[in-house]
Amino acid sequence: MQINDKSEVKEYVPNSQCYDAMTYKRTGKSGILLPAISLGLWHNFGFVDNLQNAREVLRCAFDLGITHFDLANNYGPPYGSAEENFGTIYKKDFKNYRDELFIASKAGYDMWPGPYGNFGSRKYLIASIDQSLKRMGLDYVDIFYHHRPDPDTPLEETMGALADMVRQGKALYVGISNYQPEDTQKAAEILKRLNTPFILHQARYSMLDRWVEDGLLTTLEKNGVGCIAFSPLAQGILTDKYIHGIPEHSRATKAFSFLNTDAVNSNIEKVKALNAIAMNRNQKLSQMAIAWILRQPQVASVLVGASTTYQLRENGKALDNLNFTEEELKLIDKIVG
Numbered sequence: 060m061q062i063n064d065k066s067e068v069k070e071y072v073p074n075s076q077c078y079d080a081m082t083y084k085r086t087g088k089s090g091i092l093l094p095a096i097s098l099g100l101w102h103n104f105g106f107v108d109n110l111q112n113a114r115e116v117l118r119c120a121f122d123l124g125i126t127h128f129d130l131a132n133n134y135g136p137p138y139g140s141a142e143e144n145f146g147t148i149y150k151k152d153f154k155n156y157r158d159e160l161f162i163a164s165k166a167g168y169d170m171w172p173g174p175y176g177n178f179g180s181r182k183y184l185i186a187s188i189d190q191s192l193k194r195m196g197l198d199y200v201d202i203f204y205h206h207r208p209d210p211d212t213p214l215e216e217t218m219g220a221l222a223d224m225v226r227q228g229k230a231l232y233v234g235i236s237n238y239q240p241e242d243t244q245k246a247a248e249i250l251k252r253l254n255t256p257f258i259l260h261q262a263r264y265s266m267l268d269r270w271v272e273d274g275l276l277t278t279l280e281k282n283g284v285g286c287i288a289f290s291p292l293a294q295g296i297l298t299d300k301y302i303h304g305i306p307e308h309s310r311a312t313k314a315f316s317f318l319n320t321d322a323v324n325s326n327i328e329k330v331k332a333l334n335a336i337a338m339n340r341n342q343k344l345s346q347m348a349i350a351w352i353l354r355q356p357q358v359a360s361v362l363v364g365a366s367t368t369y370q371l372r373e374n375g376k377a378l379d380n381l382n383f384t385e386e387e388l389k390l391i392d393k394i395v396g
């Protein structure tokens with residue numbers, strides 16, 4: 060896919076003040092600071108999407124001080140296309156800033172046909188990181204995650220593959236995603252034995268999904284590992300966009316998305332009540348949703364998605380008000396349970 064001519068002539072000059080606008084948080088007990096808000100490329104960056112818009116969102120992110128971009132082998136659609144588009148944009152706009160970026164990829168879900176393109180075998184993970192590096196045009200990723208637990212592959216094999224990626228210089232750090240506390244603990248012990256820097260657990264966390272509060276955050280704290288919270292806006296439900304119905308082109312209307320209108324409709328009364336609290340705080344609901352997650356000390360970063368630069372700028376303003384009164388927190392608890 061080509062980037063259009065208009066953008067070819069406009070060389071990207073990043074905002075020289077970008078680091079002033081962002082807060083950076085330490086990831087567990089590691090040396091890494093992550094922006095309080097990071098950008099994920101699960102949606103809006105595939106071949107089905109507009110490459111020019113994707114480029115503008117990435118430029119906007121970096122201008123806001125968002126130094127962390129999160130990818131995975133199968134983001135698109137089609138699979139691999141988000142990494143390929145990222146690679147195209149990276150080459151034009153970000154190559155000179157490689158050392159200012161923290162780039163993630165993952166493997167663990169369905170990627171290619173046959174027995175070696177899914178789950179957690181060493182065979183799959185090692186082949187996958189090589190493919191990802193090629194698609195993105197990178198020599199290494201900053202962090203590589205096992206994307207989900209595999210109940211049938213020994214944890215030693217999966218963690219051993221992550222450890223070898225670090226030894227081979229293909230990843231600087233490793234992480235896991237969607238692991239329950241018990242397996243997280245076991246993974247941490249194995250990686251410690253292998254002297255492998257395990258710094259992040261990527262977990263779904265929002266006001267509508269609080270499972271991490273039930274043991275995961277304490278397990279991470281115990282092991283000096285940070286949490287990066289994905290789908291903080293519950294894929295857009297925790298914004299004001301669905302309050303008056305389902306807008307055209309929103310994620311809930313898209314055939315290939317994992318958000319359906321039932322999920323939106325079944326939460327809408329909660330969303331309206333939360334929106335009222337946000338308005339009282341002079342915040343948008345999306346901003347309050349992000350601030351609410353950042354109140355957890357173990358959370359190093361909130362990993363948002365954005366289909367426009369407007370959304371990303373709006374979400375970035377969450378950092379203007381991160382404080383909650385006891386009363387606000389109680390009200391939120393009462394609404395979301």
Ligand code: NDP
Nearest residue numbers: 099100101289290291292293294295298309310363364366
């Ligand atoms: P969010 O919950 O932030 O949802 C993002 C979507 O919400 C946007 O694409 C947009 O959708 C809508 N939105 C965002 N901001 C606004 C706003 N201000 N006003 C109105 N609508 C808004 O996160 P995602 O679900 O996209 O997940 C974020 C990232 O987390 C992913 O890109 C990926 O990197 C990671 N992830 C990891 C997973 C894992 O298993 N490890 C699983 C899922 C995600 P719209 O198209 O409707 O405009």
